[in-house]
Amino acid sequence: MYLAQLEITNFRKLKKAGLHFQKGLNVLVGANNAGKTAVVDALRALLAGHDEPYPRLDAEDLHRPKVGDPEGEIVFHYVFRDLSADDEADFLAALKPDADGNMEAHITIRYSDADKTGRLRAKRWCGNHEEVGLTTDMMENLRGVYLPPLRDASQGLKPNRTSQLSRLFQLLATDAGKDGINNALKELDEALKKHQPVVSAHTAIKGRHHAMLGPQLAQALDLGLSGSDFQRLASRLSLMVDAFEIEQNGLGFNNLIFMAVVLSELAKNPEASYRGLIIEEPEAHLHPQLQAVLLGYLGTIKAAEGEKSVQLFVTSHSPNFASIADLDSLACLVDPGEGVETFFPRTISFGKGKREKLERYLDVTRAELFFARRVIFVEGAAELMLVSVLAEKAGYTLREHGVSLISVEGLNFDSFLPLFGATALKIPVAVITDADPAANAAEDEEPQALYPAPGEPVQVSDNTAKMKEREDDFVKVFHGLKTLEYDLALHADNRMAMLAALKELHPKIAMNLSAKVDAVEGDALKARTLFSGMFERSQNNVQKGRFGQVLAQLFADGAACVVPEYIGNAIAHACQGGKAAPAAPAAAVRDEPVEQ
Numbered sequence: 001m002y003l004a005q006l007e008i009t010n011f012r013k014l015k016k017a018g019l020h021f022q023k024g025l026n027v028l029v030g031a032n033n034a035g036k037t038a039v040v041d042a043l044r045a046l047l048a049g050h051d052e053p054y055p056r057l058d059a060e061d062l063h064r065p066k067v068g069d070p071e072g073e074i075v076f077h078y079v080f081r082d083l084s085a086d087d088e089a090d091f092l093a094a095l096k097p098d099a100d101g102n103m104e105a106h107i108t109i110r111y112s113d114a115d116k117t118g119r120l121r122a123k124r125w126c127g128n129h130e131e132v133g134l135t136t137d138m139m140e141n142l143r144g145v146y147l148p149p150l151r152d153a154s155q156g157l158k159p160n161r162t163s164q165l166s167r168l169f170q171l172l173a174t175d176a177g178k179d180g181i182n183n184a185l186k187e188l189d190e191a192l193k194k195h196q197p198v199v200s201a202h203t204a205i206k207g208r209h210h211a212m213l214g215p216q217l218a219q220a221l222d223l224g225l226s227g228s229d230f231q232r233l234a235s236r237l238s239l240m241v242d243a244f245e246i247e248q249n250g251l252g253f254n255n256l257i258f259m260a261v262v263l264s265e266l267a268k269n270p271e272a273s274y275r276g277l278i279i280e281e282p283e284a285h286l287h288p289q290l291q292a293v294l295l296g297y298l299g300t301i302k303a304a305e306g307e308k309s310v311q312l313f314v315t316s317h318s319p320n321f322a323s324i325a326d327l328d329s330l331a332c333l334v335d336p337g338e339g340v341e342t343f344f345p346r347t348i349s350f351g352k353g354k355r356e357k358l359e360r361y362l363d364v365t366r367a368e369l370f371f372a373r374r375v376i377f378v379e380g381a382a383e384l385m386l387v388s389v390l391a392e393k394a395g396y397t398l399r400e401h402g403v404s405l406i407s408v409e410g411l412n413f414d415s416f417l418p419l420f421g422a423t424a425l426k427i428p429v430a431v432i433t434d435a436d437p438a439a440n441a442a443e444d445e446e447p448q449a450l451y452p453a454p455g456e457p458v459q460v461s462d463n464t465a466k467m468k469e470r471e472d473d474f475v476k477v478f479h480g481l482k483t484l485e486y487d488l489a490l491h492a493d494n495r496m497a498m499l500a501a502l503k504e505l506h507p508k509i510a511m512n513l514s515a516k517v518d519a520v521e522g523d524a525l526k527a528r529t530l531f532s533g534m535f536e537r538s539q540n541n542v543q544k545g546r547f548g549q550v551l552a553q554l555f556a557d558g559a560a561c562v563v564p565e566y567i568g569n570a571i572a573h574a575c576q577g578g579k580a581a582p583a584a585p586a587a588a589v590r591d592e593p594v595e596q
Helices: 036-047 085-090 136-140 164-172 175-192 196-217 230-235 251-267 288-300 319-324 354-361 366-370 381-393 462-469 484-489 492-505 507-519 523-535 544-556 565-576
Strands: 002-011 014-020 025-030 074-081 095-097 103-112 121-126 142-147 274-280 311-316 330-334 341-343 374-378 403-407 429-433 475-479
Touching (some): 014 330, 036 103, 251 288, 288 311, 319 366, 374 565, 381 403, 381 565, 429 462, 484 492, 492 507
Parallel strands (some): 025 311
Antiparallel strands (some): 002 014, 095 103
């Protein structure tokens, strides 16, 4: 039995949201204030644990529209699937058949009718009928534990009658085991009473007590272990870590220990039909390596013999977590501007081998796309360094506009693009790519590269053409005449900066190319000469990444620059969602034009 679906209506940031979960691990990701905690509280409304009360909601929790006041009621609808025969018996009143005739358990919670303090009253029911209330037995069959963010796990591991450790200890104990501990404690108590410190202390207290009250009023005193039985031992049980008290251990490791205790107690509890663990921001106290270790374990956890499966819900805004998690486990919350929506990468159809490539290359930097509000994709390191500076020249600061600049580093864009668009993540995405035009060639010949002049028609590569076909209101593909370096070189100011950057890296090549560029006429021929002299040499081509880094620094330091029109358009689409006029091709900072 697992929670397959949660529908949330009119709750905080979420006007209407449908969450689809899988068995095992579910990782909920999204930007700050996207509604992750709202989803957690919706889960807790049904799955509150022993130590956690059900969330108390008030009128302030109603969804607030952009225009008007909050109104209506908060509704959570839960659908459980994969029920066993025993589960169906336990949730008989909640059963409804799905399209294939398999039984599902449907539970609804509605918060409405605020009292004088503003607190909303909760009503819980099963199936389709409000009159069929959720019984106490059903609620006890839904076992959940919630671990809040920035928690001090050592508090949950301290000796206490209701501690998680005490519950696990009692859960795993058999009757014979309890009797064995009781007998051992009794024998220890009797043995201790014979030792000098106990005898001396007992004699001193007893003598003073008798002298004080006399033989008629004095009580029978006995000195021994306090509460020497199984129940009291369970409440005094504590963990030691490398011979240190748990409070002396680090917060990160204490959280991992606490999770181990909680998972053990949930998995071995035979009384509940459903077990869920909700963890908010587990990365808070863990460095990246431990984050990887934890998520790797949670993603592969299986119920051992004699245990029950546990469904896990983890919220995170750590790209490290998102990069490690399996795509199937991810549930994304995104706000495209008209309200928060949900997206599940496991529902996307990838081309052959594309999903595997995406998962292989989805490192911490690229996993940022799951948290981004706007994205610009570029091909490699050179573009990654230059586009941010060119955006500044065009009058945009990418960071202030919430734009994530991501390099695919040689991987085809089509491994990433299925994640975006009208049927996926609905955020503005600009793809900056090369046109790479080439002349038609016979089957046994290599296509000849072309160097279009401004205004000439461009026959883009097949790969770029296919991406253009997939454009929609959210995803746009932008290309120039050839490549970024060639399109920059079409402008005199840019050529001067490019030769200066080249001089820092390869002075002799720069000197030679400067003379060749001066010797030819026209921007197109000058651009071809400079481009070919750097990147189409017979040997030892200039490294684009290093060159881009130096050129970006020169532009940042104030060198005159003209932003290619397609770059300006791409930046404008990403920053303004394509609603504003594109940035002008002229640079925001420009010196007097240079004759070459």
